[in-house]
Every structure is written in structure tokens, then in C-alpha cells.
Amino acid sequence: MRNVVVMLRRLLALHLLVCVLVTACASAPAERRVQIVHTNDLHGHVEKAAAIAAVAREARKRNPSTLFLDAGDCISGTPVSTVFKGRPIFEIMSAMGYDAVAIGNHEFDHGWDHIQGFRELSDFPLLCANATGPDGKPLGDEAYRVFEVGGVRIGVLGLITERVPGLTVRTASLGCTFEDPVAAAKRLVPELRKRCDVVVALTHLGVEEDAALAGAVPGIDVIVGGHTHTELKTALEVEGTRIVQAKCYGQRVGVIELTWNTETKSLTDFTYRLVEIDPDEMPNDPKVKELVDTWEGQVDQQVSGVIGKATERLTKKRLRSRIEHVYKELLGTDFGYQNMGGIRGTIEAGEIQIRHVWTVLPFDNTLVKLTLKGSQLPKYAKGRLGKAFDPDADYTIATNSYVGDHVDKYFGIDSAPTEDTGRLMRDEVVNWVQEHGGFDPDGMPLDAERDLEPDEKR
Numbered sequence: 001m002r003n004v005v006v007m008l009r010r011l012l013a014l015h016l017l018v019c020v021l022v023t024a025c026a027s028a029p030a031e032r033r034v035q036i037v038h039t040n041d042l043h044g045h046v047e048k049a050a051a052i053a054a055v056a057r058e059a060r061k062r063n064p065s066t067l068f069l070d071a072g073d074c075i076s077g078t079p080v081s082t083v084f085k086g087r088p089i090f091e092i093m094s095a096m097g098y099d100a101v102a103i104g105n106h107e108f109d110h111g112w113d114h115i116q117g118f119r120e121l122s123d124f125p126l127l128c129a130n131a132t133g134p135d136g137k138p139l140g141d142e143a144y145r146v147f148e149v150g151g152v153r154i155g156v157l158g159l160i161t162e163r164v165p166g167l168t169v170r171t172a173s174l175g176c177t178f179e180d181p182v183a184a185a186k187r188l189v190p191e192l193r194k195r196c197d198v199v200v201a202l203t204h205l206g207v208e209e210d211a212a213l214a215g216a217v218p219g220i221d222v223i224v225g226g227h228t229h230t231e232l233k234t235a236l237e238v239e240g241t242r243i244v245q246a247k248c249y250g251q252r253v254g255v256i257e258l259t260w261n262t263e264t265k266s267l268t269d270f271t272y273r274l275v276e277i278d279p280d281e282m283p284n285d286p287k288v289k290e291l292v293d294t295w296e297g298q299v300d301q302q303v304s305g306v307i308g309k310a311t312e313r314l315t316k317k318r319l320r321s322r323i324e325h326v327y328k329e330l331l332g333t334d335f336g337y338q339n340m341g342g343i344r345g346t347i348e349a350g351e352i353q354i355r356h357v358w359t360v361l362p363f364d365n366t367l368v369k370l371t372l373k374g375s376q377l378p379k380y381a382k383g384r385l386g387k388a389f390d391p392d393a394d395y396t397i398a399t400n401s402y403v404g405d406h407v408d409k410y411f412g413i414d415s416a417p418t419e420d421t422g423r424l425m426r427d428e429v430v431n432w433v434q435e436h437g438g439f440d441p442d443g444m445p446l447d448a449e450r451d452l453e454p455d456e457k458r
């Protein structure tokens with residue numbers, strides 16, 4: 001009899017418990033929906049900023065449980081960025097309402113010590129787990145940040161490619177230390193897993209390295225990536241990790257929707273889409289637009305001057321030949337060399353403004369003169385010398401300081417005698433175009449196309 005009473009009590013208790021649970025479920029559903037809106041590699045293209053901000057704001061209106069992230073390379077690519085050394089971009093991104101941004105290799109373009117200034121300007125944390133300055137201090141505000149979004153704890157971990165020294169002029173990251181991002185993730189993801197429901201790696205590594213990261217480090221739910229300017233129309237899935245990337249220059253914005261089940265403690269749904277950004281056809285955030293216009297207005301006077309004419313559209317390959325010719329003339333060398341990765345835009349037929357040259361050559365590199373032995377010359381250069389080729393003779397090359405710092409990459413040699421003129425190559429090109437009325441005043445013939453050097457990933 002006593003047993004029966006105990007059993008009844010237990011049943012009642014269980015019943016009560018079930019009632020409580022049901023009630024709890026009714027008032028707070030187990031399914032929590034959160035959004036992640038993301039961009040990468042904006043490269044100073046603030047002309048799309050107001051439209052992007054409007055997309056993020058709309059997403060937030062639809063579901064307030066939203067995170068807005070960027071995977072780095074915010075600066076370098078437009079006059080407004082370069083003229084003011086990247087500062088306007090971080091001010092504009094703050095107005096856009098980002099929650100966190102990863103540091104990309106181009107954030108080093110004005111020197112690693114400028115990153116501190118970007119951090120001070122920004123309303124969001126710059127996340128980076130694997131880069132330290134010469135003083136041993138982390139270059140980012142934090143390695144990761146945990147956001148509580150609609151009752152879901154989302155940990156966002158910042159990672160940068162350890163190849164920064166090879167992607168910038170030598171001085172830009174001199175003395176900085178970069179840890180292997182996989183090692184950094186192995187160190188930090190278990191910590192994040194304990195503290196969070198969802199772990200996001202906000203990376204500036206490139207899509208292939210993102211896939212390797214996902215394969216090597218368990219416990220990352222989503223990788224929001226950048227660096228390779230890849231348009232991932234659907235998320236890549238590697239070992240249960242979803243990898244996304246939204247092209248570049250603000251042309252696309254990614255929108256992820258996640259469903260987190262608080263009972264099963266698991267992600268039960270994942271959707272992802274890319275939104276195409278067309279500022280002329282889409283709503284623009286008025287505050288961001290105003291800020292962008294103010295900055296562009298300041299830049300305008302400096303760069304709107306017409307300096308010449310293009311008789312035809314100048315593609316990147318054509319520009320490369322022309323710029324090499326300009327370098328060669330400027331320094332009186334045997335030939336000029338311009339890396340394809342350093343050409344960041346094209347010029348349409350018609351008037352050439354200073355801003356067009358700025359867009360093509362956004363980096364603050366100087367002109368340098370290298371001396372190579374004939375035997376060290378690349379194949380294309382030999383055919384272009386216009387004089388007898390001697391493998392033992394010295395030949396001079398005019399190029400930019402980025403190439404000068406990376407002769408191993410471009411010429412396959414350890415070092416070469418280098419003379420830095422200290423003159424900004426972009427300013428020199430602007431002056432040359434102005435003097436000659438364009439890049440091809442005498443209908444300069446195009447060089448034969450040649451194989452691209454392995455420097456395209458920037």
C-alpha cells in the first residue's frame with residue numbers, strides 16, 4: 001500500500017513537472033532564430049555603404065536577434081580610403097552598425113601602428129586572435145567576443161592569414177608576429193564551446209584555408225570568411241562547419257539564418273543567401289549616406305581633376321603594360337615591372353581623372369630600381385629588352401616597393417640590389433599621364449600577354 005502511495009506521489013510530481021515544462025515551452029519556445037548579416041573585403045568601396053547599412057537595418061527590423069559582421073580588408077581600393085589613410089572607412093563602418101570586424105592583411109597598408117587608430121575610431125571591436133605587434137601586444141581589441149543574441153550565446157573568433165608579411169611592403173608589418181590560424185583556433189575554440197551555444201570564426205584567410213580550418217578544428221559552426229573575394233552562392237560544408245563569403249567591394253551581403261534549439265542544444269536549421277547590392281535601386285541609410293558624401297566631398301577636389309584621355313577601355317592587363325612602360329621611362333631602366341595583384345581597377349574609355357589612377361593603384365608604394373642578372377630575368381622580359389640579351393650582364397628594372405620587397409615571389413631569387421627612390425608610384429603615374437595626355441599617347445602597342453605571376457590572392 002505504501003508503495004502505491006509513493007508511486008502516486010511520484011506520478012503526480014512527474015505530472016506537475018510536465019505541466020511546468022509545457023508552460024515554460026509555451027512562454028519561451030525552444031527554437032530561437034538568429035541572423036548573421038556579413039560582408040568582407042570592402043576595400044574602401046563606401047559608395048555601397050548606405051545600401052548595405054539599409055540591408056542590415058531591414059534584417060534587424062525583421063528579426064532583432066541579428067549580428068552584423070565583416071571579415072576584414074576594409075580599406076585600400078578607393079581614393080577616399082587612401083587619401084585619409086583608411087580612417088573614413090572605419091568611421092563609416094561604425095555608422096553602418098557593425099557588431100564586430102576582423103582585421104585583414106590590408107589593414108596593415110599604412111603600417112601596423114595605424115591599426116590602433118582604427119580601433120579607437122571604431123564603435124565595434126576589431127577581432128584578431130593570432131597577430132601581435134612588435135611590443136608583443138595583440139593587434140586586435142580582443143581575440144573573440146561573445147554576443148548574447150535573442151537568448152543565444154554566439155562566440156565570434158577573429159583570425160587573420162599568417163601570410164601578412166608576404167602581402168604588404170616589408171615595413172608595414174615589421175616586427176609583428178602571426179600565429180598559425182589553425183593553432184590559434186585549436187587553442188580557443190574549446191574555450192568558446194564551453195561559453196557559447198554557437199561558435200563563429202570571422203576569418204581573413206581565404207576560402208581554401210577556411211575549408212582546411214574547418215577540417216582541422218572541430219567545434220566551429222560557421223566560418224564567415226574573406227580575403228579571396230569569393231562569391232559563395234551557397235554555403236560550403238566541411239565536417240559539419242558552414243563556410244560563407246560574400247564576394248568583395250560591398251557588391252554582395254550575406255544573410256545567414258540560424259535556428260538554435262534550447263532543449264536539444266543544437267542548430268536545427270541553417271539558411272544562407274547573398275543579396276546583390278545596387279545603391280541606385282535599393283534603399284540607402286540616410287545617415288550613412290550623409291557621412292559618405294561628406295568624406296567624398298573632401299576627397300573630390302583632390303582627385304576629380306582631368307589629367308588625360310583613354311582612347312579605349314583600359315583593362316587590368318592593358319594597364320599593366322602601360323604602367324610598366326611608365327615605370328621604365330620614369331627611372332630610365334631596361335624595363336618596368338608591375339604585379340597584376342597591385343592593379344585594382346580598370347579605366348573606361350573617355351576622360352581620365354586622378355581618381356581613376358587612385359582606384360587602379362590604391363597602395364602607397366614607392367618606385368624602386370632593382371638590378372638583376374640576365375640569367376635571373378623572367379622570360380617575358382628577355383624578349384622585351386630591345387637589345388642583345390646577355391645572361392651575365394646586369395639589367396635594371398623599375399617596379400613598386402611591394403615587388404621590391406618580394407623578389408622571391410616575382411623573380412624566384414633570394415635578393416637583388418634595390419634602390420628605393422622614395423617617390424610614390426601613384427603620384428608619379430598621375431604626373432606622367434598628365435604630361436602625356438593619357439596612358440597611350442602614341443597608340444603604344446600592347447605587350448604580348450604573358451602568364452600571370454602567383455600573386456593574385458590579395
Ligand SMILES: [Zn+2]
Pocket residue numbers: 073104105106204226227228458
Ligand atoms: Zn585580404
